[in-house]
Amino acid sequence: MKTTKKITRKPSDAAPTAPARAFAARRGGCYHVPMHASTTLAQHRLRAGMVGLGMIFDETYRPLFEQLHAEGLYRRDFGLVEVALTAVASRTGSRAERLQQSAGGRLGAFQSFTEPNAVGQLLPHVDAVCIATPDDRHFEPARQALTAGKHVLIEKPCVLRVQELDELQALARQHNVLAKVVYHKLADPDHKKLRTHYVDGNLKHVNHGYCSLLEPKSISGGQFAEWIKGRNPGTYVACHYIKLIDFTFGPAWKLSRITATGQRGLVGAATGPTWDSVQLQMVYTHPDQREAAFDIHTSWVTPDNFPGYVEQEVQFRFDNGVWNSHQRKRGVELCIEGKTPHQFKETPNHHYNGTFVEPWGERSQRGYGVEILRKFFEEVAFVEHGGPPHQRAQRLEDMRALTYNDVSADRNTVAVVQALEAILARHAAGQPGSMVEVNAPEGGLVLRVPGRPEPEVLCPQRV
Secondary structure, eight states: OOOEEEEEOOOOSOOOOHHHHHHHHHTTOOOOOOOOSEEEEEOEEEEEEEEOOSHHIIIIIHHHHHHHHHHOEEETTTEEEEEEEEEEEESSSHHHHHHHHHHHHHHOOOEEEESSSHHHHHGGGOSEEEEOSOGGGSHHHHHHHHHTTOEEEEESSSOSSHHHHHHHHHHHHHTTOOEEEEOGGGGSHHHHHHHHHHHTTSSOOEEEEEEEEEEEHHIIIIITTTTOTTOOHIIIIIHHHHHHHHHHHOSSSEEEEEEEEEEOSSSSOTTSSOOSEEEEEEEEEOTTSOEEEEEEEEEEEEOTTSSSSSEEEEEEEESSOEEEEESSOSSOOOOOTTTTTTTSOSSOOTTTSEEEEOTTSOEEEESHHHHHHHHHHHHHHHHHHSSOGGGHHHHHHHHHTOTTTBGGGOHHHHHHHHHHHHHHHHHHTTOOOOEEEEEETTEEEEEEOTTOSSOEEEEOSOO
């Protein structure tokens, strides 16, 4: 502790009641612990560790850590908290070396650890760990970090199996820390407005929906070429929309069944396990027993000269209305001779992540892709420094109750991902047309393959 600031506040009327806290949690919100009339706010420090230094880190985590290094993190309920990137873990360390050379002054000093046991070497030097490795490499570093008593933030999907999710949730509770997952699209202004209309009752009873996210070939053939063998774009990005649907229109309904198909032959063999594009359908059942079906189409073989970096849209039909949203066509078109559509896209999405020269001359990088990460560090700071130590357990439970990002609220999303992976694996093995039933008599996730009388239980626990 280097400096201490004395701040006098007026007493609050009363602490939020349990129902008020529950209401805020259901709405994805937060409340602040009331301060005493005289409160000493210390300048605290959170040490952050990063596992994985690829494209996601460079686009979102790096600019956030640069901002936090320059400005710190401040909120009235926890005061000033210095957040520092103190350690990174990667396979070879080459990207970390380049990062230290190119951005070391904007990030501060950090240690770099490489395999074997990069995560194990990182853990003694940090308080919170962010994991941005390929999706099939999330579980083990998250397990190690939670076991070591570190707060954890995991890129979507957090894990690929419900059984792994249950283990992470149990470890987080055992060691009294947060386990969170990044779904940055929940912070997209359009998606937030959709949920606002639904919560306020303007849009009633969703019937069906369609979501699409198509990425250029440079994704599968460039940035992610090292890890896409045997993988699929559905697991990689459909989870954004699975979570959007589950979070926005839940939690009263029940996930019922999942089907999927897809195409192969461009990024891998036409008969192999690597998929070019995937079409997923999931069906929910409302309390009134009416069903709602949602189709999610994903691809990473869109031509690189497509005018937008990614093609994203959602359409939802309600009893009393329709919602259509296109994340590429937000009113901006750009043409620069010799530079569009490759160096700059013709229809850019500046809401997600953009670099700007502010009116006051400062250069900045911001957008919901960065803001959603900042919220995690606010939640950690609130748990650790948002009030007296004896109230930490209550603050921890309050942050776990935020259903937009806590792993405890991610069962449906992970269940759909696990079902999708199993269906595509059967398809690649020459058995297309499988269906996964949720909470069937045989178990929580039950794979039913055409022509096979005996089902396969993917997860015995109820979803």
